[in-house]
Amino acid sequence: MLDIPSRVRVHVETLLAAQNDMGVCDAFEQYAPVGKPDTMTAPHPSKVAGIDSAVPSPAQTVAPACATTGTAALTTGPGALLQDRLAGWVSDLTTLHELTERLVRTDNLPDALQELLRAGAALVGARRGLVVLEPADGLGPRRTVGLGLAQADLGHLETVPRGSLPYGELLDTPAGLPGGVAEIVRADLLAEDGLDPRHREVAARLGYAASYTLPLSSKAAGRLGAAMWLYDEPAEPVERMRHLVGLYARYATEHLARLLEVERTRACLRTMSEELLPSRLPRVSGVQLTARHRTGPRGGGDWYDALPLPDAALGLAVGSVTGSGPSAVAAMGRLRASLRAYAVMEGEDPVAVLSDLELLLRLTEPARCATALFAYCEPALRKITLAGAGHCPPLLIGERRTEFVETSVSAPLGMLACWEAPSVEVQAEEGETVLLYTDGLLQRTGEPVDRAFARLHAAAVAVPKAVRRDPEALIDHVLRAVLPDGLDTADSDEDVVLMAALFE
Template identity: 65%
Template sequence: EPPHAPGRPGIAEPDVLGAPGLDPRVREVATRLGYAASYAVPLDAAPVGRLGVAVWLYDEPAEPDDHRRHLLGLYRTYAAEHLARVLELHRQQKAAAALAEGLLPHRLPRVPGIRLAVRHAAGPRGGGDWFDALPLPDGALGLAVGSVPGSGPEAVAAMGQLRASLRAYAVMEGEDPVAVLSDLELLLRLTEPARAATVLFAFAEAPGGPSSGAPDGPVAGSGGTFPRTLTLAGAGHCPPLLTGERRTEFVETSLSAPLTMLACWEAPSVEIAPAPGETLLLYSDGLLHRTGDPTDRAFARLHAAAAGAPRAVRQDPEALVDHILGRLLPQGLDDPASPEDVVLLAAHFEA
């Protein structure tokens, strides 16, 4: 008879306390739990085999009759099949999450004058939130955060394609974030017209670049560093947050629609000049959703968490991202109860 057949007999102990040679420890446990009889059936399902055992406990000596054994056998079959499906789903979710992690940067680049830190957690099914930080020609740096709707392998694959495409466009024309996103939008419209995506791209020019207003060559006493200019453009993505000793404010980059949402996509670019010691925070909307608050309240909490960071924390991007996550997500970044991905990327501009 197959191991999962309903009629397979279980193991009955009609009088646990009266069983000869009973282990004293078993007797103590049975007495404390208040049961006097038990009936156990194995939980088997193809192709995984033995999943566990289902046990029924009785508070007085008893043994199930044939009809009850038949019902318990049916229950065992359905329970084993359900457990097998749950385990397979869990395996697929872990595989999707691992794939999503594998498509993202394994380490952040080292760029003179900028310290980077990131925290990322994929949802239980693997999702479409992503980030990137890539060195660009002439000592510049590109920063990106984006989101592809949905979850599972399709969203993960789309996320990987979007990130790889943005990297190529950023290397060729990163100094113009609007051009980067325009090309990305055209590619997405031609290859996956039914899929929308949000993206934020920031171009940080090298110290002393053409937009910084610095003279050619290093200045005595400056260590060779000049203020950096950041040019940002967003496609329906959450506005970044600039925080430092004197200010904490959102940078308005969300005046445009997500990619492919309009027949003709356009976006303005925004230029900012972070002061030495300030940090730019880029994040996905999953960070806001995981708070469980309405959007305006979640934005306010994010602002308060950054503004309220102690001075020593603000000077360390690793400490700052952990501080913010601790304030917004006290349950932790890896919350199995939430389907949302989370990305939080910090770029700290050193003095």
Template identity: 70%
Template sequence: MVPVSTHTAAPTEGIPSAPGAFIQDRLAGWVSDLTTLHELTERLAGTSTLDSALHELLVAGAALVGAARGLLVLEPADGRGPSRTIGLGLSHAELGHIETVPRSATAYGRFLDGLPDTGAPLASPDILGDPGLDPGCREVAARLGYAASYTQPLATGAAEAAGPDATARTTGRLGAAVWLYDEPAEPLERQCHLVGVYARYAAEHLTRLLELERARADAAAVAEELLPSRLPRIPGVRLAARRRAGPGAGGDWYDALPLPDNALGLAIGSVGGSGPAALAAMGRLRAGLRAYAVMEGEDPVAVLSDLELLLRMTEPSAAATALYAYCEPDRRTIVLAGAGHTPPLVTGERRTEFVETTLSAPLGMLSCWEAPSVEFTPRPGETVLFYTDGLLRRTGDTRDRAFARLHAAAAGVPKVLRQDPGAVADHVLRTVLPADGTDRSAATEDVAVLAARFD
């Protein structure tokens, strides 16, 4: 038997309740925030191009601050570029309306210009009702239908601000993101903290992608300088060239040079690898071929034999493919030889076929030269396409299917375009290469096309 007391216990006034529920709620909130940040930063880390990273940053920031629209301005402080403006839920015309507001009147413009007292995030909770804002800001906001904004600077080396009104010192301004609200609003302190942490990580990631894009642009500029600035004009033939550079700055190249007696030398080739080494090898091969073509232009086998020796002496560990053609436009004859290179394609109104060339190993892999040259005669109005192997690999198909795809593209050139070799090359590139960019690995290949139309 348990005795039951007849006394009533006194109320426990003044004793605080157990803090377990409060702590659990706070911990759950922190775990949720950390999980969200982890997922968003993982998605951002998965971006490999500057444009995709900018778009991901804008979308993730909008989710963190609870906004529906926004814009991001990339404008590095070092002035080396690139500069871009992208929008989320805003058309190009609407972005143009926003840019009509003077930069000094906008929070992102003041930050990008490096004006005093800038660098920290800035909220405008009621744009239409704030008399201190520039009238242009209120006019554009009313026209586009947003009532509040939150601006987050993007910079590397940002020091932690001592308070909400402090100015963050930055060592490298990259740009600023602005998120827009349809109604008067302001993000919570927790949201501001989350987007600030995310922005600091995003700035470091953008810096790496920015340097990578600059390096690719510099390599592409060097590659363009190594190629002919313009093609020669020879009676009886019209020339056009196209080049699609991959992100790795490979060594695909082409050349066309006038020779004595109104002859023409056409060359195309590819150096294995990518980067500065491939560009240097490409420049040496092209310069060497020009010299050998002047000395022994009528004999393509001798030209490529000399080029083989040059490659062995200067690039003993490199391999390259090349094709050289000696053309006499007045007779419409072409004598060519190739070293591991893809065969040319001749196309016209009555035929589209690959030129049968003899098989040969690439330059740098030959024990002795055994492949003779071949001669063929294009008909009046036909175009001969010389191309690099990257055109086939970019299709993402097997070798046989890639050749069939190229053949069908050349055969399907509309009649109105066959008069222009540049139009023929453009049509082939548009038809052969995947327009949706589904094959990411193949898209890294360089592509060079040289088209010669004989009258």
């Protein structure tokens, strides 16, 4: 029996089967010993043939047969060789486990693609690379992401005929054909006969002389794209590194497929939400209108509307339906369409409009409630009559005053057996803007409601005088001031709606 320490006493054939057939993390968790024993940590070799020394490499060196005589045979016997191999396998599994753990922590496609490029570059010893996302089902999204390559460099690569690039050859190969291309290695690109002249020119311009390309495909996900890593000098990864990066790419493909499905769902919800909102705001004499809408990844029920009414009047509405996802988006569309009908029939009485809307909501969707605000505007008189149902008060912004419009306290629609609240009249001055918004603007700040209102008021007060008569610039200033550092575009469960009406 071989004298093998208990830490590495693992059945060799079983470990090989696990490494080749199981998932990387599963194999590591089942067969790797607890902890990282010092006796199994292999030194990092110097870079050879493009292999990056930053990647742990097992000591799998086998002495020549002529050297295994006498004393040397005792030090390089079967037990020592087996320990070397086991140490190498455990080192490889440890590396892949760490890389896949970093990949699984990414929750969006751009971050996952960058992590894929960084991990692959470390495994194959490259410095630069790019991944082309091009799902075979044709539903998109299609994008190209580079590592160590500027946007201009990617543009240069796009001028090369697609068929002469390795990733083009992989992506243009029909998926599922027997004997399909598994990888493309070009160890000395510039020395190849028949290389496309444009490809040779771009390679010389970008300074790469070799490439290694893998498809991103699996049986479950299909073909999603291809990843290509570039070497500054002629080189290629050894067989061990190809095996490691192949295992990693297989796992990465499954992760990318999940993120791709999430992104497609989000894009579908955004499209639905945008289609249910006004494609453009009406042009009405005496008032300038503009709006901003930011929806969360799951889609929300916030909406806004502006519609011309009889007698040169204008109806403005904002509202929010409880919940998120497709059901909330659909409910928002139904509620907005109903409000438009009620506004045309009795828009001069905002209380009646909201009362009818509340009755409809209570009868058709009793499990849902909503907040809403409707304003009947007479631009010629700069007069506004409004009513709100549990909604945030409008903000009046002018050169001499910046204040919230005092509205009566009222319940959201669908919460009481019979909703009713008095209307409020506001007289705007020339050059003043009425800002309507949903509570998502306040909730995205992450602050208590009173502080969020104070932040909004301070942002409105700080609007530069030069842009106070420009509703586009004014609304953008308020949005950036209330939600700085990208909070307005970050993923959030809260929708944000702002609509500004500047009275001339």
